Amino acid sequence: MSLVRWNPGKDLFSIQNDMNRFVDRFFSPDLFDQDSFGWLPSIDVSEDKDGFLMNMELPGLKKDDVNITLTDGLLTIEGERKSEIENKDVNVHRVERRYGKFRRTFKLPVAVKSDKIDATFKDGLLTINIPKAEVVKPKQIDVKIS
Numbered sequence: 001m002s003l004v005r006w007n008p009g010k011d012l013f014s015i016q017n018d019m020n021r022f023v024d025r026f027f028s029p030d031l032f033d034q035d036s037f038g039w040l041p042s043i044d045v046s047e048d049k050d051g052f053l054m055n056m057e058l059p060g061l062k063k064d065d066v067n068i069t070l071t072d073g074l075l076t077i078e079g080e081r082k083s084e085i086e087n088k089d090v091n092v093h094r095v096e097r098r099y100g101k102f103r104r105t106f107k108l109p110v111a112v113k114s115d116k117i118d119a120t121f122k123d124g125l126l127t128i129n130i131p132k133a134e135v136v137k138p139k140q141i142d143v144k145i146s
Contacts, residue, residue, distance in 0.1 A: 039081070039098030049138060051112065051131040056104070059124040066126060070114050075130070078103040111135060 043056040056077060058066060066079040083099040085092055111133040118129045 039100060039102050040104065041102055043077075043104060045106070049132075051129060052108070054106075054126075054128040054130070056126040056128075057124060058121075058126050061124065063121040066121065068119055068128065070108075070112075070117065073108050073111075074105055075108055075128075076103065076105045077126070077128075 041056050041058055043054060046053045054075075058079070058081075061079060061081055065081065066077065069076045078101070080101045081099050085095070108130065113131045113133055116131045120127045
């Protein structure tokens with residue numbers, strides 16, 4: 001039998017990591033949306049002084065598979081990816097890709113020019129440009145010295 005030096009810090013960090021994983025998994029969007037929707041595509045959202053830029057990964061979809069709406073400051077992106085396995089006589093051993101309907105809704109924090117929103121879809125990447133309305137853009141005021 002060999003002696004092993006006990007490190008209480010290591011055990012505490014291990015417990016903390018386990019709890020963090022548990023909490024992250026419990027509050028993940030998949031937990032609540034998985035029953036009603038098949039998957040949640042990844043999205044990046046950025047903002048500058050002129051507006052918002054959204055990039056959503058939608059591999060395997062066509063532009064006709066995606067619908068974008070703006071209602072009362074809520075931007076909704078929804079669509080469906082259909083399963084490619086149609087033949088019932090095929091033995092499927094593993095399916096890791098997600099299929100089915102998805103819906104992502106975002107509350108826009110400021111007024112936007114809804115008639116100037118531009119969406120493009122290329123190579124499985126949906127890009128949405130949302131310009132801010134003039135009233136919310138920061139205005140530089142020059143101070144004059146007298």
